[in-house]
Amino acid sequence: MAKVSWMSPDYPEIPYDGPPRNVAYIDQLSFDPDLQPKHSEIAGTDPASKILILDVDILEATGREPYRGDVLISGQKFAHIGTIPNKKLLLEDNSVRVFHGKGRTLMPGLGDAHTHFTWNGGDLDQLAELGVEEHTLLTARSAECFLDSGYTMCFGAASAKKRLDVVIRDAINAGDIPGPRFLANGQEMARRGGELVGGITAFADGPEEMRQVIREHIELGVDQIKLSMSGESITEIRDAEDCYYEPEETAACVDEAHKHKKRVCSHARARESVQQSIDYGVDVIYHASYIDEKGMDDLEKRKSKHIVAPAINCDYGFAWTPHGTYARDLAHFVERFGFTPHESIIAATYGVAKLFMRSHEMGQIKEGNYADCLIVEGNPLENIRMLQDHDLLNIIIINGRVHKAGVKDPVIDFAG
Numbered sequence: 001m002a003k004v005s006w007m008s009p010d011y012p013e014i015p016y017d018g019p020p021r022n023v024a025y026i027d028q029l030s031f032d033p034d035l036q037p038k039h040s041e042i043a044g045t046d047p048a049s050k051i052l053i054l055d056v057d058i059l060e061a062t063g064r065e066p067y068r069g070d071v072l073i074s075g076q077k078f079a080h081i082g083t084i085p086n087k088k089l090l091l092e093d094n095s096v097r098v099f100h101g102k103g104r105t106l107m108p109g110l111g112d113a114h115t116h117f118t119w120n121g122g123d124l125d126q127l128a129e130l131g132v133e134e135h136t137l138l139t140a141r142s143a144e145c146f147l148d149s150g151y152t153m154c155f156g157a158a159s160a161k162k163r164l165d166v167v168i169r170d171a172i173n174a175g176d177i178p179g180p181r182f183l184a185n186g187q188e189m190a191r192r193g194g195e196l197v198g199g200i201t202a203f204a205d206g207p208e209e210m211r212q213v214i215r216e217h218i219e220l221g222v223d224q225i226k227l228s229m230s231g232e233s234i235t236e237i238r239d240a241e242d243c244y245y246e247p248e249e250t251a252a253c254v255d256e257a258h259k260h261k262k263r264v265c266s267h268a269r270a271r272e273s274v275q276q277s278i279d280y281g282v283d284v285i286y287h288a289s290y291i292d293e294k295g296m297d298d299l300e301k302r303k304s305k306h307i308v309a310p311a312i313n314c315d316y317g318f319a320w321t322p323h324g325t326y327a328r329d330l331a332h333f334v335e336r337f338g339f340t341p342h343e344s345i346i347a348a349t350y351g352v353a354k355l356f357m358r359s360h361e362m363g364q365i366k367e368g369n370y371a372d373c374l375i376v377e378g379n380p381l382e383n384i385r386m387l388q389d390h391d392l393l394n395i396i397i398i399n400g401r402v403h404k405a406g407v408k409d410p411v412i413d414f415a416g
Helices: 022-028 087-091 124-129 132-148 164-173 206-220 247-259 271-279 293-301 328-337 341-347 350-355 384-388
Strands: 050-058 067-074 077-082 096-100 105-108 110-115 151-156 181-183 188-190 201-203 224-228 230-232 238-243 263-268 284-287 307-309 373-376 393-398 401-405
Touching: 022 341, 022 350, 050 077, 050 087, 087 096, 110 307, 110 350, 132 151, 132 164, 132 393, 132 401, 151 350, 164 181, 188 206, 201 206, 206 224, 206 247, 224 247, 230 263, 238 271, 247 263, 247 271, 263 271, 271 284, 271 293, 307 350, 328 341, 328 384, 341 350, 341 384
Parallel strands: 050 096, 050 105, 110 151, 151 181, 188 201, 188 224, 224 263, 263 284, 284 307
Antiparallel strands: 050 067, 067 077, 105 373, 230 238, 373 393, 393 401
């Protein structure tokens, strides 16, 4: 039988109902260890605190099917999963906070690979005119909204002002404001005449100016660099099939960022922008909307070196994709990409932890991992859309601290 192009309407869609297929793919992702972001933790968790969670269905995000058990969190991390030694003594200890799961689902906190804390949920053209004080408050509110939505990991995809992502990241890590673990970006970099929103863009033309702007971003303390390589049809001024970068510019950007141990991500909808991203080693490719057969084949050959984050519901923070609705993407992966609900959750947990280059300590319910988790009322493997309902996210824990506990689980902090 002749090979059918993935772009063809005749491409077969075969329903799948087996064990998760994407764990092995995520396992083989291997960024250059020299590009490891600076290690950070969130301050403020009492190392003596203990949280005991009883009788939950444990969805590890390892590929294992959920199983009933108990979980002990000690300080920042998971101490025991499934069976708890000395459980009777822990229950008699008034300093241990106890949650009764009653069969609810315990799963890792979610992750977003394409985050814009600084977007205002409306007219992006107004962002440039927004005072830095007001914009800082808006950005902090967005960070808390992600955490309220069950997201404990966010990978910054561009900041509307130079230092906003960096400042908010540092405030979260210091324990000053609530928010997810966060890797900060700077303003997206575009050629003059190729910007999507002018007032929130860093401009550079040619390899040398682009290298200079990248160095300026790095001096601000960003974790990664964003290239705005293609148009975006929703702007109504730049066509998504147009690529504005020349190959030598993309090559220079990747070389300069990697020289300074920073990864590169690209807004790449146009075919040529995706191909350049692959050819010159852009680490994280956003959208890839108009990738062609050659691009798909090249990605397959280099799949251990690139992450594609399609952001198929478009960037959150627009009027039609308001903050707080991020989990719609999980349903889209199931309904449009043929993922199973289990695979979609694994992509948004273990997969994002791999993007953070911290999958050894985040993104799965494992002993020794950071205790970032949700207790959900229901089974998201039966209904992935339930993760969009904040009322069903009964308990949200990050870094071993309770961010939210619903009416079934009153907040009582015995540990002080």
